[in-house]
Amino acid sequence: MAHYRLGRFAQAAELARANVAALPGALGRERFGMAPLSGVYARTILAWALAELGAFAEATVAAEEGVRIAEEANHAHSICFAGQAAGVVHLRRGDFARAIAVLERALALCERADVPLLFALIASPLAMALGQAGRADEAVALLERGIARAVAIGDPFGHWLRTGGLAEALLLAGKPAEALPLARLAVQTTRYIKTRSGEASALWLLGEVARQQAELDREESEGSLRAALAIAEELGMRPLAGHAHLSLARLYRRTGAAAAAEHLGAAAALYRALDMPAWLAEAERLRAA
Numbered sequence: 001m002a003h004y005r006l007g008r009f010a011q012a013a014e015l016a017r018a019n020v021a022a023l024p025g026a027l028g029r030e031r032f033g034m035a036p037l038s039g040v041y042a043r044t045i046l047a048w049a050l051a052e053l054g055a056f057a058e059a060t061v062a063a064e065e066g067v068r069i070a071e072e073a074n075h076a077h078s079i080c081f082a083g084q085a086a087g088v089v090h091l092r093r094g095d096f097a098r099a100i101a102v103l104e105r106a107l108a109l110c111e112r113a114d115v116p117l118l119f120a121l122i123a124s125p126l127a128m129a130l131g132q133a134g135r136a137d138e139a140v141a142l143l144e145r146g147i148a149r150a151v152a153i154g155d156p157f158g159h160w161l162r163t164g165g166l167a168e169a170l171l172l173a174g175k176p177a178e179a180l181p182l183a184r185l186a187v188q189t190t191r192y193i194k195t196r197s198g199e200a201s202a203l204w205l206l207g208e209v210a211r212q213q214a215e216l217d218r219e220e221s222e223g224s225l226r227a228a229l230a231i232a233e234e235l236g237m238r239p240l241a242g243h244a245h246l247s248l249a250r251l252y253r254r255t256g257a258a259a260a261a262e263h264l265g266a267a268a269a270l271y272r273a274l275d276m277p278a279w280l281a282e283a284e285r286l287r288a289a
Contacts, residue, residue, distance in 0.1 A: 002102035003049075004045055004049055004268070005195055005197075006194075006195070006196065006197075007051045007196040007197035007200075007231075007235040008235075009049040009050075009053050009197075010049075010053065010095045011048055011082060012045060012046075012048075012049040013046055013049040013053070013055075015045075016042050016043070016045040016049065016062075017046060019041075020039070020043060020062075020086070022095050023039045029069065029072075029073050035077050035081075035117070036070075036075070036077050036078040036081045036082075037069060037070060037075055038083050039066070039069045040069055040070045040078040040081055041081070041084070043063065043065050043066035043069075044062075044063070044066055044084070044085040046059070046062040047059045047060075047062040047085040047086070047088070047089050048068060048088060049090040050089075051093075051245045052064065052092070052235075052237050052239070053156045053199065053236050053237065053268075054092075054237075054238035054239045054274040054276075056089060056093045056274065057275075059089045060086075060089055062085075062090050063086035063088075064087045066081075066082035066085060067079070067082040067083060068187075069082070069246070076109060076113035077108070077113070077118070079105075079109055080106045080109055080110045080115050080118045080122065083089070083103065083105060083106030083109070084106050084118065084121055084122045084125065086125065087099045087100075087102040087103035087106065087122070087125050087129070088125050089184045091103075091125045091128060091129050092123075092239050093239075093275070093276055094132075094276045094277070094278035094279045095098060095278065096132045096133045096278070099125065099126075100126065100129045100130060101127055101249045103129060104121050104126065106118075107122045107126060109125065112288070115152050115246060116149060117155065119146060119148040119149050120146045120147075120155050120158055120161055121157060123143065123145065123146035123161070124143075124146065124157070124160065124161055124165050127142045127143045127146070127165060127169055128165075128169070131172035131173070132172065136169060136170075136172040136174070137173060139169040139172065139173070140166070140169045142169065143161055143162075143165050143166050143169050144166075146158070146240055147161045159189055160186070160189070161184075163182050163183075163186035164183065164189075164201070164205055166179075166182055167183040167186060167205060167209060168182075168205055169189060170182070171212065176209050176212040176213050176214075177213065177214070180210065180213065183202070183205050183206040183209040183210075184206060186202055186205060187199065187202040187206050190202045194250070196234075196235060197237060200232050200237060200240055201228075201240060202226070203227045203228035203230035204224070204225065204232075204240060204243055205226030206220070206224040207220075207221045207222070207223075207224030207228060207244070207251075208221075208225075210249060211225075211247060211251045211254070216254065218251070222251060223250055225247050225248050225251065226244075228244045228249070229241055229244035229245065232244055238270055238273075238274055239270075239274060240248035240264075241270060242267045242270035242271050242274070242279065243279075245266040246267040246282070246286075248260075248263040249261075249263040249267060249283075249286065250286070262268060264283060264286055265287075267279075267283045268280060268283040268284060
């Protein structure tokens with residue numbers, strides 16, 4: 001988890017694979033003092049790390065194995081945790097309908113089984129999937145619930161929900177002006193807590209929010225997107241690198257810069273290599289236009 005939080009996804013995945021191998025059969029159903037089952041925990045970290053790297057096939061296997069172990073043990077906390085991981089993998093790949101289905105089930109169980117520590121963790125990717133699926137008002141409402149619950153129990157994840165999470169939902173709801181100060185605060189927050197991967201995501205979000213303002217601030221948008229791309233490439237976050245290229249292509253199309261075609265081609269190449277069909281279709285649609 002420490003490697004994952006620092007954006008060292010390859011190292012996190014390597015350790016998680018070692019833990020999976022060390023916990024066969026009944027050992028994976030032991031908790032060893034943790035809230036989730038040990039086999040579920042290891043596979044969740046593995047799925048998270050691989051999803052950020054764009055290794056979706058292996059990430060999907062890890063997440064689905066975690067769900068199976070949790071359901072066989074009928075352990076509510078582990079089912080919610082593993083379901084969140086499976087939903088995140090689908091979200092990162094761009095399969096929003098599948099992400100919504102998985103995450104809605106996990107959130108419903110989280111509420112029924114009274115697992116408050118996981119509510120915000122599940123609500124965040126579910127809100128993003130809802131927003132991408134054209135249900136932005138539902139996404140905003142869900143995030144507001146998540147923020148209230150996080151504040152009530154002192155969950156630090158609430159800081160992302162009330163800044164970057166809410167900014168992205170507002171952007172998808174067609175409210176970029178409201179999203180802008182929250183996106184700026186998200187960048188400041190991720191830099192304060194020194195999470196490089198979080199900073200990359202926040203910078204991409206700020207660049208996209210700035211790009212969609214009625215009066216374009218090219219300097220803020222371009223600077224944020226290029227910084228996001230640099231960190232994403234440094235950390236191996238290939239899906240995010242694709243999104244940064246796509247956003248830069250859209251920015252340069254708006255300003256008439258010739259670099260738009262280069263970035264659009266780079267985005268399409270990444271989406272094709274990573275098997276992200278929904279995002280590839282969007283890149284091809286822009287290319288055709």
